[in-house]
Amino acid sequence: MFDMRRLRHALALAEHRNFARAADALHITQPALSRSIQSLEDGLGVRLFDRSPRDVQPTAFGELVLRHARGIELSARDLDRELQLAKGLEIGTLNVGAGPWGAASMVGVVIGRLSRLYPRLRTRVVIAPWQELPTRVRAREVDLMVSDVSEVQGQDDLEITPLQAHRAYVVCRPDHPLTRQEGVVATDIFRFPLAGPHLPKHAVDKMLHHMPARVREHVDANGLLSITCDSSSVLKAILVNSEAISIMSPFMVTKEVRDGDLVMIRELDLGVQGQFGITRLRGRTQSAPAEAFIKLLTEHDGDVAAMEQTLLQTALV
Numbered sequence: 001m002f003d004m005r006r007l008r009h010a011l012a013l014a015e016h017r018n019f020a021r022a023a024d025a026l027h028i029t030q031p032a033l034s035r036s037i038q039s040l041e042d043g044l045g046v047r048l049f050d051r052s053p054r055d056v057q058p059t060a061f062g063e064l065v066l067r068h069a070r071g072i073e074l075s076a077r078d079l080d081r082e083l084q085l086a087k088g089l090e091i092g093t094l095n096v097g098a099g100p101w102g103a104a105s106m107v108g109v110v111i112g113r114l115s116r117l118y119p120r121l122r123t124r125v126v127i128a129p130w131q132e133l134p135t136r137v138r139a140r141e142v143d144l145m146v147s148d149v150s151e152v153q154g155q156d157d158l159e160i161t162p163l164q165a166h167r168a169y170v171v172c173r174p175d176h177p178l179t180r181q182e183g184v185v186a187t188d189i190f191r192f193p194l195a196g197p198h199l200p201k202h203a204v205d206k207m208l209h210h211m212p213a214r215v216r217e218h219v220d221a222n223g224l225l226s227i228t229c230d231s232s233s234v235l236k237a238i239l240v241n242s243e244a245i246s247i248m249s250p251f252m253v254t255k256e257v258r259d260g261d262l263v264m265i266r267e268l269d270l271g272v273q274g275q276f277g278i279t280r281l282r283g284r285t286q287s288a289p290a291e292a293f294i295k296l297l298t299e300h301d302g303d304v305a306a307m308e309q310t311l312l313q314t315a316l317v
Contacts, residue, residue, distance in 0.1 A: 003039075003040070003043075004072065004073075004076060005036070006036050006037070006039060006040040007069040007072060008069075008073065009022070009026060009028075009033055009037060009040070010040060010048060010049075010062070010065065010066060010069060011066060011070065011073065012026050012033075013033070013037060013049065013056060014049075014058050014062070014066050017055045017056050017057065018055060018056060019033055019034060019056065044065065046059075046061040047059055047061065047062075048062035048066075049062055074139070074140060077140040092121060092287060092288060092289045093121070093123070093124070093289065094114075094121060094122070094124070094143055094287065094289035094290060094293060095123075095124045095126065095142040095143050096111065096123070096124070096125050096126065096142060096143065096144060096145070096146065096293065097125075097126045097127075097128060097136050097137065097141075097142035097144070097145035097146070098125065098126070098127055098128075098133075098145065098147070099127070099128070099129065099130035099133065099146075099147050099148075099151075099197075099230075100127050100128070100129070100197070100230045100231055100232070101130075101230060101232055102148070102166075102232070102248075102249060102251075102252055102274055102276065103130070103145075103146040103147050103276060104127055104232065105232060105251065105252050106146060106251075106276060106297065106300070106304070107125065107146055109300055110293060110297045110300050111123055111125060113296050113300075114292060114293055117292070118289070121289055123289075126141065126142050129198065130151050130198075131151075133145040133147060133152075133279075134152055134155060134158060134279070137158065137280065137281060138157070138281065143280065143286075143289075143290050144278055144279060144280040144290055144293070144294075145278075145280075146277070146278055146279075146297070147276065147277070147279065148274050148275065148276060148277070149162050149275050149276065149279075150275070152277070156282070157281060158279050158280070158281065158282060159279070159280055159281070159282040159283075160277040160278070160279050161277055161278040161279075161294065161298075162275060162276075162277040163276045163297070163298065164275070164301050164302070164304075164305050165273050165274070165275040166249040166250070166251060166273060166274050166275070166276075167249065167272070167273040168248055168270070168272040168273055168274060169247070169248065169250065169264040169265060169268070170189055170245055170246075170247060170264065170265040170268050170270070171239060171246050171247070171253055171262050171264055171265075172192075172239060172243075172244075172245040172246075172262065172263060172265070173239055173240050173241075173242075173262060173263070174260060174261075174262070174263050176192075176243060176263075177192075177243065178192070178245065178265060179263060179265070184265060184267065185268070186268065186270055188268075189245055189268070189270075192243050192244060192245050193226035193227055193243065193244040193245070194224065194225050194226055194227070194244070194245060194246070194247075195225065195227035195228075195235055195238055195239065195244040195245065196227075196235070196246050196247060197228070197229065197230045197232075197235075198228065198230060226244065227244055232248075236253065236256055236261075236262065239262060240261050240262065247270065247272055249273075249308070250264060250307075250308040250311050250312060251304045251308055254311055257311060258311075264312070266312060276301070278294055278297065
């Protein structure tokens with residue numbers, strides 16, 4: 001009666017509210033999905049979805065079945081994970097979530113080192129907005145996530161292992177007007193387009209602290225950023241080709257600073273810093289791959305902090 005494959009099909013249909021979109025997400029044909037849902041309804045003896053030309057909506061029976069199907073799906077993922085735990089590092093799996101900003105810059109090196117140590121380990125890296133990642137952790141879509149700790153603090157079901165804090169600096173192209181100005185102060189940066197990702201509240205509060213009243217009023221009405229971009233690589237290209245500036249930690253722009261494409265204005269201290277952390281479900285046993293990843297990431301974070309100090313000592317601006 002409870003065919004897991006058909007239950008997953010029902011969950012996908014409930015999510016997408018459309019047979020064609022759900023079939024695409026499941027990588028099956030629409031007729032195959034229709035047959036699967038019909039077989040599930042026939043087996044249960046109830047109608048699970050009301051169909052209309054515009055969309056598909058779960059019936060009361062459908063909501064009941066879907067609620068239990070979600071629990072069964074989570075249990076199935078937990079069972080698969082426990083089996084992987086028993087297999088260990090060599091043939092296990094690891095799913096890591098990371099935001100597209102600084103966290104993505106952190107995890108790439110670590111995943112590479114992990115793969116070199118354990119080439120048979122299957123690893124999946126999910127790059128997604130940090131707002132989505134806690135939900136993915138809870139749904140067991142990822143084993144752990146890497147993000148700024150301020151973005152997930154206060155959520156009792158999540159456990160955070162903090163990494164080192166990394167101060168952030170104003171970054172711009174070398175011939176930017178700010179680099180030719182004597183005695184740059186914090187309010188000077190708001191004369192130029194400010195580019196960055198969707199910022200956590202603590203970072204926005206730090207920025208607002210340095211603004212004159214008229215600028216704060218403008219920000220309240222129009223927002224802080226002129227250019228919003230969650231991809232660090234795209235944003236750096238924007239900085240190189242415009243008078244926009246951004247606030248970034250040194251490890252994110254090491255190559256660009258060394259190549260002379262971007263500079264950091266070290267004397268301008270906005271008091272902004274980021275601290276990444278490794279977040280996972282509280283009380284959940286960590287797999288051997290997860291433990292190895294955490295160890296490597298902690299070591300890499302220490303190397304990054306040392307590298308930042310060297311970079312700041314040699315930076316020209």
